[in-house]
Amino acid sequence: MTIRTETEDAAATGVSEPESPTIRVMTSGHELDESERIAPGTSGSTKHLEFDDDQVVFELDQLSCFYGSFRAVRDISLKVPKNQITALIGPSGCGKSTLLRSFNRMNDLIDSARIEGRILYHGVDLYEDGVDAVEVRRRIGMVFQKPNPFPKSIYDNVAFGPRVAGFRGNMDQLVEQSLRRAAIWDEVKDKLRTPGTSLSGGQQQRLCIARAIAVEPDVILMDEPCSALDPIATLKIEELMRELKENYTIVIVTHNMQQAARVSDVTAFLTMGEDRAGYLVEMAPTQELFTRPTNRLTEDYITGRFG
Amino acid sequence: MAGVARPEAIPPAAELVRRAISGKRIDVGARLFEGILLFSLLAALAILVTLLADVVGRGWVVYAERGTEFLTSGNSRDPAQAGVGQALFGSLALMVIVAIVSFPLGIGAAIYLEEYARDTPFTRFITVNIRNLAGVPAIVYGLLGLAVFVIALQDLTGPNSNGRSIISGGLTLAIVVLPIVIITASEALRAVPGTIREAALGVGATRWETIRSHVLPYAAPGILTGTILAMARAFGEAAPLIMVGGAASFVAAGDANLIDQLFGPYMAMPTLVYNWAGLPNQDFRALTAAGIMALLTTILLVNAIAIVLRNRYARRW
Numbered sequence: 001m002t003i004r005t006e007t008e009d010a011a012a013t014g015v016s017e018p019e020s021p022t023i024r025v026m027t028s029g030h031e032l033d034e035s036e037r038i039a040p041g042t043s044g045s046t047k048h049l050e051f052d053d054d055q056v057v058f059e060l061d062q063l064s065c066f067y068g069s070f071r072a073v074r075d076i077s078l079k080v081p082k083n084q085i086t087a088l089i090g091p092s093g094c095g096k097s098t099l100l101r102s103f104n105r106m107n108d109l110i111d112s113a114r115i116e117g118r119i120l121y122h123g124v125d126l127y128e129d130g131v132d133a134v135e136v137r138r139r140i141g142m143v144f145q146k147p148n149p150f151p152k153s154i155y156d157n158v159a160f161g162p163r164v165a166g167f168r169g170n171m172d173q174l175v176e177q178s179l180r181r182a183a184i185w186d187e188v189k190d191k192l193r194t195p196g197t198s199l200s201g202g203q204q205q206r207l208c209i210a211r212a213i214a215v216e217p218d219v220i221l222m223d224e225p226c227s228a229l230d231p232i233a234t235l236k237i238e239e240l241m242r243e244l245k246e247n248y249t250i251v252i253v254t255h256n257m258q259q260a261a262r263v264s265d266v267t268a269f270l271t272m273g274e275d276r277a278g279y280l281v282e283m284a285p286t287q288e289l290f291t292r293p294t295n296r297l298t299e300d301y302i303t304g305r306f307g
Numbered sequence: 308m309a310g311v312a313r314p315e316a317i318p319p320a321a322e323l324v325r326r327a328i329s330g331k332r333i334d335v336g337a338r339l340f341e342g343i344l345l346f347s348l349l350a351a352l353a354i355l356v357t358l359l360a361d362v363v364g365r366g367w368v369v370y371a372e373r374g375t376e377f378l379t380s381g382n383s384r385d386p387a388q389a390g391v392g393q394a395l396f397g398s399l400a401l402m403v404i405v406a407i408v409s410f411p412l413g414i415g416a417a418i419y420l421e422e423y424a425r426d427t428p429f430t431r432f433i434t435v436n437i438r439n440l441a442g443v444p445a446i447v448y449g450l451l452g453l454a455v456f457v458i459a460l461q462d463l464t465g466p467n468s469n470g471r472s473i474i475s476g477g478l479t480l481a482i483v484v485l486p487i488v489i490i491t492a493s494e495a496l497r498a499v500p501g502t503i504r505e506a507a508l509g510v511g512a513t514r515w516e517t518i519r520s521h522v523l524p525y526a527a528p529g530i531l532t533g534t535i536l537a538m539a540r541a542f543g544e545a546a547p548l549i550m551v552g553g554a555a556s557f558v559a560a561g562d563a564n565l566i567d568q569l570f571g572p573y574m575a576m577p578t579l580v581y582n583w584a585g586l587p588n589q590d591f592r593a594l595t596a597a598g599i600m601a602l603l604t605t606i607l608l609v610n611a612i613a614i615v616l617r618n619r620y621a622r623r624w
Binding site: 104109111112134135138139141144150164211 | 425426500503506507508511512516
C-alpha cells in the first residue's frame with residue numbers, strides 16, 4: 001500500500017490542524033524507496049523537526065539507555081518543543097517508558113540503569129556532574145501509568161510537593177489552584193480531608209496531575225496516564241492536557257494511537273530492533289506522521305498492520 | 308425452523324445433558340487424603356490441648372490458694388512463699404532493654420537494606436545471612452553474650468555482679484531478636500509499593516523525605532507487629548539467660564534503687580520456671596506449672612496485641 005493522500009487520511013483519523021506555528025518540517029524531499037528504508041535494528045529519523053533554540057526544552061543527543069548490559073534504547077536524537085504535547089508511540093517493549101523516565105532521572109532509582117549520550121534540558125546536560133536529581137524532578141514532574149495517590153488526604157497529596165520544596169506561601173490557596181487546574185476541584189472541594197485513595201481511578205489520576213503541577217514544574221512527563229482509565233475519564237484527562245500545555249511542556253507515552261493523534265502536537269514513533277533495543281523511526285508533527293508517514297514501519301504501525 | 312419445538316425433541320436433549328452433568332463420584336484417594344490432613348490437624352491440636360490442660364490442672368491450685376500474691380512475691384526456698392514477682396519484674400526490665408536496643412538497630416538496618424543499599428551480590432549475601440542468623444539456636448547467642456557482655460564488658464554491665472546483670476541479659480536477648488526485627492521490618496518496608504516512592508520522588512522529594520513522610524508511616528503497622536512478636540520471643544527465651552546468669556535462684560530483697568537493680572543479679576520468668584522444675588521438692592511442681600501459666604498468658608497477651616494492631620492498621624494497596 002502506498003502512502004495515502006492528506007485529505008483522505010485527515011478525514012479518516014480525524015486529526016485536527018495542529019496549532020504549532022513554531023514547527024517547521026524539514027523532509028528529505030523525496031519519497032523513500034525500498035533501499036532507503038530503515039533496516040530493523042538500525043536507527044535514525046527520516047524527517048527532522050527543527051525548532052527555534054528557545055523553543056527546545058529537551059534535546060537528546062545519541063541517547064542510549066541500558067539496564068546492566070541490556071541496551072533498552074539505542075542512539076536516540078530528538079528535540080522536544082516547549083509548550084506542546086509530544087507523544088512517544090510504539091509497540092510494547094520498545095523503550096518508550098525507559099526513555100521517558102530518563103528525562104527526569106527517574107531511572108536513577110534502578111541500580112543497573114545507566115545512559116550513554118546526552119539529554120540536554122534547556123541546554124544543560126541532565127546527567128553531568130553536579131546536577132541534583134531531586135532538583136531535576138522538581139522541575140520535571142511525572143504522572144504515572146497507574147494512579148498512585150499517597151494514602152493520605154487529598155489535601156496532603158497536593159501539599160506534599162510544595163512542602164518539601166519549602167513553599168512558604170498560602171498552602172490552602174496553592175492546593176485549591178492546583179486542584180482547579182487539574183479540573184478536579186469541584187469534585188473534591190468538600191472532602192479535602194478524605195483519603196486520596198478513596199477517589200475513582202480517573203479522579204485519582206487527576207489528583208496525581210494536581211500533585212505534579214503543585215510544585216510548578218516546567219515539564220510534565222506522562223507515562224501512559226490513561227491506560228488504567230475508562231474512556232470518559234480518558235477524555236477528561238486529554239482535555240486537561242490540552243489546557244495544561246499553555247503553561248507546561250508535556251511529553252506523553254501512549255499505547256493508544258488515537259490518543260496520540262487526538263492530543264499531541266508532535267509524535268515520535270519508536271520500535272524495537274532485532275536486539276530488542278528501541279530506536280527512533282520517525283518524528284514529525286502529529287498530523288504529518290499520521291497522514292504521510294515517510295517510513296514503512298511507521299505506516300505499518302499506524303495502520304494497524306504491526307504492533 | 309428454530310422455535311418450532313417438536314414435543315419429542317425436548318426431553319431427550321435435556322435428558323442427555325442431565326446425564327452428562329450429574330452423578331456422584333466417589334473418589335477414594337481424595338477422601339483418604341482429606342482424612343490424613345484432618346488427622347494431622349487434630350493430632351497437633353490434641354498435643355497442645357493436653358499440654359495446656361496438664362499445666363492448668365497442676366498449677367491452678369496455686370492461684371486458687373494464693374491468688375495474686377503468687378504473682379507479686381519473690382522467690383523463696385519455701386514453696387508456700389515462693390512467687391514469680393521478682394522474675395516478672397526481671398523479665399519486664401529485660402524487655403525494656405531489648406526494645407531500646409533492638410528496635411532502633413533492627414529498623415535502621417532494615418531501612419538501610421531496603422531503601423539505600425544497592426542490589427549487589429554483597430547485599431544479597433548479607434540479607435541471606437540475616438535470615439540464617441534468625442535461625443541460629445538462642446543458646447549460641449547466650450555463649451556470645453557470656454563472652455562479650457558478662458566477661459569482656461563486665462566493668463560496664465555489672466561491676467558488682469560479675470557482669471551477670473539485667474543489662475547483660477537484655478543486651479543478649481536484644482541480639483537474639485535483632486535478626487527477627489530486621490527481617491520483619493524489611494518485609495514491612497518491601498510491602499510499600501514502589502509506585503509510592505516514585506510518586507514522592509517525582510514531585511521533588513529527597514530519598515530521606517520519601518522514607519520519612521511516606522515509606523516509614525505506611526510500613527509502621529507491619530514493623531510494629533513484627534517487633535511485638537519479636538518481644539514475645541525474647542520474653543520466652545530461657546537458654547541464653549541461663550548462659551548469661553539470669554538464673555540466680557535467689558535475689559536479695561529489692562530495696563536497691565532501679566539503677567543498682569539494672570546492674571545487679573536478676574531473675575527472669577523462663578529461667579525461674581527452669582529452676583523450679585529442677586528442684587527435688589514435689590511442692591515446686593505446682594509452682595512450676597503456675598509459673599508456666601503466667602509466662603504463657605503474658606506471651607499470648609502480647610501476641611494478641613500484635614494481631615489486633617495488625618488487623619486495625621493493615622493497609623490494602
